[in-house]
Amino acid sequence: MKRKSASExxxxxxxxxxxxxxxxxxxxxxxMIISSSVTAEHTILKYGYSLIPKExxxxxxxxxxxxxxxxxxxxxxxxxNTFVGAVIGLFTTAMTAYVLSRKYFVWRNKFSFFFYFxxxxxxxxxPWYILCVRYLNLKEMPMIAQVAPYLLxxxxxxxxxxxxxxxxxxxxxxxxxxxxxxFRIFRQLMLPLSKPVLASIALFISIGYWNDWYxxxxxxxxxxxxxxxxxLYKILNAAEALARISSLSGHHVGEMPxxxxxxAMAVIATGPIILLYPFLQKYFVKGLTIGAVKG
Amino acid sequence: xxxxxxxxxxxxxxxxxxxxxxLLPAVIFFTIFSxxxxxxxxxxFERFTFDGGIFHSPWVxxxxxxxxxxxxxxxxxxxxxxxxxxxxxxxNNCLEILCAIILAELTSKHFKRITQSLxxxxxxxxxxxxxxxxxxxxxxxxxxxxxLMEALNLQPYDFYNTPKIWILIIVLVCAWKNIGYxxxxxxxxxxxxxxxxxxxxKVDGANxxxxxxxxxxxxxxxxxxxxxxxxxxxxxxxDFSMFYQVTGNNAMLYSTTDVIDTYVTRSLIxxxxxxxxxxxxxxxxxxxxxxxxxxxxxxxxxxKDYSLF
Numbered sequence: 001m002k003r004k005s006a007s008e009x010x011x012x013x014x015x016x017x018x019x020x021x022x023x024x025x026x027x028x029x030x031x032m033i034i035s036s037s038v039t040a041e042h043t044i045l046k047y048g049y050s051l052i053p054k055e056x057x058x059x060x061x062x063x064x065x066x067x068x069x070x071x072x073x074x075x076x077x078x079x080x081n082t083f084v085g086a087v088i089g090l091f092t093t094a095m096t097a098y099v100l101s102r103k104y105f106v107w108r109n110k111f112s113f114f115f116y117f118x119x120x121x122x123x124x125x126x127p128w129y130i131l132c133v134r135y136l137n138l139k140e141m142p143m144i145a146q147v148a149p150y151l152l153x154x155x156x157x158x159x160x161x162x163x164x165x166x167x168x169x170x171x172x173x174x175x176x177x178x179x180x181x182x183f184r185i186f187r188q189l190m191l192p193l194s195k196p197v198l199a200s201i202a203l204f205i206s207i208g209y210w211n212d213w214y215x216x217x218x219x220x221x222x223x224x225x226x227x228x229x230x231x232l233y234k235i236l237n238a239a240e241a242l243a244r245i246s247s248l249s250g251h252h253v254g255e256m257p258x259x260x261x262x263x264a265m266a267v268i269a270t271g272p273i274i275l276l277y278p279f280l281q282k283y284f285v286k287g288l289t290i291g292a293v294k295g
Numbered sequence: 296x297x298x299x300x301x302x303x304x305x306x307x308x309x310x311x312x313x314x315x316x317x318l319l320p321a322v323i324f325f326t327i328f329s330x331x332x333x334x335x336x337x338x339x340f341e342r343f344t345f346d347g348g349i350f351h352s353p354w355v356x357x358x359x360x361x362x363x364x365x366x367x368x369x370x371x372x373x374x375x376x377x378x379x380x381x382x383x384x385x386x387n388n389c390l391e392i393l394c395a396i397i398l399a400e401l402t403s404k405h406f407k408r409i410t411q412s413l414x415x416x417x418x419x420x421x422x423x424x425x426x427x428x429x430x431x432x433x434x435x436x437x438x439x440x441x442x443l444m445e446a447l448n449l450q451p452y453d454f455y456n457t458p459k460i461w462i463l464i465i466v467l468v469c470a471w472k473n474i475g476y477x478x479x480x481x482x483x484x485x486x487x488x489x490x491x492x493x494x495x496x497k498v499d500g501a502n503x504x505x506x507x508x509x510x511x512x513x514x515x516x517x518x519x520x521x522x523x524x525x526x527x528x529x530x531x532x533x534d535f536s537m538f539y540q541v542t543g544n545n546a547m548l549y550s551t552t553d554v555i556d557t558y559v560t561r562s563l564i565x566x567x568x569x570x571x572x573x574x575x576x577x578x579x580x581x582x583x584x585x586x587x588x589x590x591x592x593x594x595x596x597x598x599k600d601y602s603l604f
Contacts, residue, residue, distance in 0.1 A: 007502035015397040016406070022394065023413040026471065029428055030416060032439075036431075047446075049431065049439040096321040099314045106307070111318060113604060118329035120528060121584045124576020125559055126569055127335025127349075128328070134345060136327075152324050155525075182313035211421035214536055233423045233540075236430075259431065266424040274419050281412060284479050 037061070037264035044259045060264035070223075070231065071268065078228035081146050082209040082273075089151045089205045094198060096152070097160035098186045103169065112161075115154050129218065142225035146215045150208055156201050163197035164190060196283035203280045210273040232269045236262060339577045343569035359574035368558060369575060373531065373582070376554040380530045382466050384523060390474045392519070395481035396511055400503065411482075415475035425468065426540030433464075458551040461542060465552065468541055469534075477522075484518040485511060520594060520601040528587035531579050535560055555579045 004012070032049045039050070040057040047054060064071060096115075100108050122128075132138040138145035167190065175185050191198070216230035226234065239262060308315065334349070339359055341352040363369050394414070398407055432439045433454040441451040454460055488511065496506050533554030542552045544561070555575065562572045587603075595602035 005502060007504055011400065011503045015401050019394065019397055019401075019406075019410040019414075022390075022474070023410040026414045026417050026475065029420075032432075033424070033428060045437060047442060092320045092324070095317050099318050102314065105311060105314055107311070111322075115321065115325055116604065118325050119525075120587055121333070122329060122580050123332030123335050124339075124573060124580055125556070126563055126573035126576050127332035127338055129563060130338065130343075130345075130349070130569070131327075131332050131335060134348060135331075149328055152321055157321070183317060186317070207419060211419075211423075213421065213423050229421045229423045232421075232427075236423070236427045259437075262427055262431070266427055270420055270424055274416070277412070277415070277419065281415075284483075 033263050033266050037260055037267045039260055041258045041260050057260070060258070060260035063261055064264055064268065071265075073224060074226055074228040074231035077143075077146070077225060078210060080143065081212070081227060082206050085147045085150060085209040086202055086206045088147075090198060090202050093152055093156050093201065093205075094160055094191060094194065095186060097157050097164055098190055099182075100157065101161045101164035102182075115157060119154050132219065138219050139221065142216075142220045142222065145219035146212070146225075146227055147209070149215060150205075150212065156204065160194065160197050160201060163194055167193050199280045199283035203276055206276060207273060228269050232265050235265060335573070336577055338569060338573040340574075341570055343573065355570065359570040360578070363571050363574050363578070366571075368553070369555075369578070371550065372553050372555050372558045375551065376531050376533050376556075379462075379465065379533060379554060380526065382462075383469050384526045386466055386470050387473055387477055388519065388522065390470060391477035391481050392512075392515065394474060394478040395485050396507055398478065398482055399485040399511075400507070411475070411478070414478065417472045418476050420472070422534075422536040422540040425472065425537075426543055429464070429468070429541050430543055455545055455547055458548045461548050461552050465538070465541060469537065472537075480522070481515065481518060484515055488514045517601055521603065524587070524590060524594060524603050527590050528583060530586055531555060531582040533557065 028051070031051050035051055035053045036044055036049045037060055038056055038058060039053040040055040040059065043054045099105060100112050102108060132145070132149065138148075171193070172185050172189060175189055180188075211229055212227060213229035213233050216225070216227045217233075220226060220230070337349055338352070340354060340356060341349075342355050342358075343349075343352045347353070398411060401407055430438075435441060435451065435453045435455060438454075440454075444451050452460075454464070492510050493506055496510060501509070533556045535556040538552060538554050538557045539560075542548050544557070545552075556579075559572050559575050559579070562568055562575070566572075591602050591604065
């Protein structure tokens with residue numbers, strides 16, 4: 001091993017310090033949320049959130065899973081949205097990106113622009129909302145309403161496209177000479193070769209669906225179709241409203257979700273999606289490079 | 296001549312039929328969810344009613360726009376949206392580039408892996424959870440911040456009555472949530488730089504700071520330009536979920552935290568002023584469009600390869 005120069009030592013000290021600090025800042029809220037979810041309610045009220053639970057208690061989780069119907073139903077809705085959305089979304093995104101990455105396809109720039117233009121200009125949220133509600137009737141189809149509008153994103157198409165462009169042409173040309181059709185080349189050659197970028201995009205699409213509350217907020221009226229995050233939002237809002245009323249009137253109004261229960265819900269609502277990360281992380285840096293629309 | 300062109304067109308359609316078929320789902324998707332709403336721009340010039348729909352509501356010309364500007368909020372909301380985005384672009388990009396360069400240069404594999412993972416964690420949290428957390432830390436009566444201040448015998452701070460402080464809070468929260476993701480994008484760009492350049496610079500005696508200054512940063516310019524252009528295209532758009540959830544849609548804070556998207560969505564949901572709300576949305580789209588066209592043209596003039604289209 002060669003010796004490090006003075007400038008490299010300085011750089012290392014600065015680098016390790018900055019990254020360590022940022023990583024700590026990134027993690028602290030997680031630790032506080034998890035810690036308060038397993039803290040007894042009265043200690044939270046007295047001392048606020050802390051990094052280590054002052055008095056350990058699993059009471060919040062026991063309470064939530066004592067009446068698990070609503071949580072489990074919301075879970076079911078969100079798992080459905082995430083799974084269906086990620087599978088259809090990823091496949092269609094990749095297929096579109098494949099076509100746009102073919103150099104012999106002379107209309108590729110025209111189509112790229114057709115897609116890209118939607119990010120430059122939009123009709124705005126009102127026409128979009130009216131179209132979805134009045135003409136597509138999405139309010140009557142909550143399961144479709146919470147998946148369809150987010151299926152494709154131009155940004156994801158561009159990312160997969162630039163990855164596919166970097167795969168040597170000779171590979172698909174050889175298959176073409178052997179008589180393989182476009183769809184077959186896409187499915188059997190390009191999809192496996194694009195694994196790094198597909199893994200990353202799959203994760204982003206999944207996070208998008210998992211964390212979405214907006215589509216439920218806009219289109220879902222019936223509580224049994226609430227997605228997990230929207231269900232959480234409703235509970236938290238009800239809690240804050242009750243807290244405000246009781247502090248204004250001085251009366252205790254109804255049973256309020258306790259601090260530790262709110263945080264336990266936050267943990268439950270976040271948990272599973274994080275488990276995907278370790279499996280997909282190794283692909284990240286290889287997979288994500290941004291290219292221009294043209295080309 | 297014209298016939299030849301048409302013939303060529305049909306020949307091409309036949310030649311590309313598989314590719315075109317594969318594009319079809321995406322074309323349908325964007326036609327429905329992006330191009331059809333563009334037809335709905337007309338709503339901005341109508342007194343829209345649900346029964347009348349887009350085609351049978353009474354036409355009112357520019358009244359909606361007049362009403363929107365006279366009601367007074369729109370200018371402040373536009374200003375907020377613009378300055379927040381400028382701050383986001385500056386703060387996030389600087390931090391992301393800094394982290395990406397450090398990650399690329401450091402040698403300890405474990406340290407890099409762990410910090411990168413930890414910094415990416417906030418990207419997994421939903422805005423609903425972030426909002427709940429913010430409320431529980433910041434609220435006056437029982438928030439952790441003020442319990443801590445109390446324990447230290449300091450004055451409690453009333454965040455929800457101090458709109459100015461929220462500029463700082465939102466910029467920090469936005470950076471906290473997104474730099475992990477942005478760092479990965481810049482890191483892939485740094486990893487793509489030809490290693491031979493660094494070797495040559497080392498042989499010539501350049502130290503690490505000179506290498507970063509003269510090799511890494513210039514090589515990152517295309518990525519920086521493209522990402523900035525993409526952000527500029529949305530400079531009059533705000534992340535609805537972020538602004539709505541982090542502030543808890545608190546009316547006390549609208550003066551500094553209301554952006555066009557929250558303003559529009561709130562009016563859409565609470566009032567049925569479809570016409571005026573659509574006018575605000577159209578105004579937003581046109582502003583964004585003008586900005587991106589200007590900046591893309593500027594970049595194109597400077598260097599054709601860096602422009603988006």
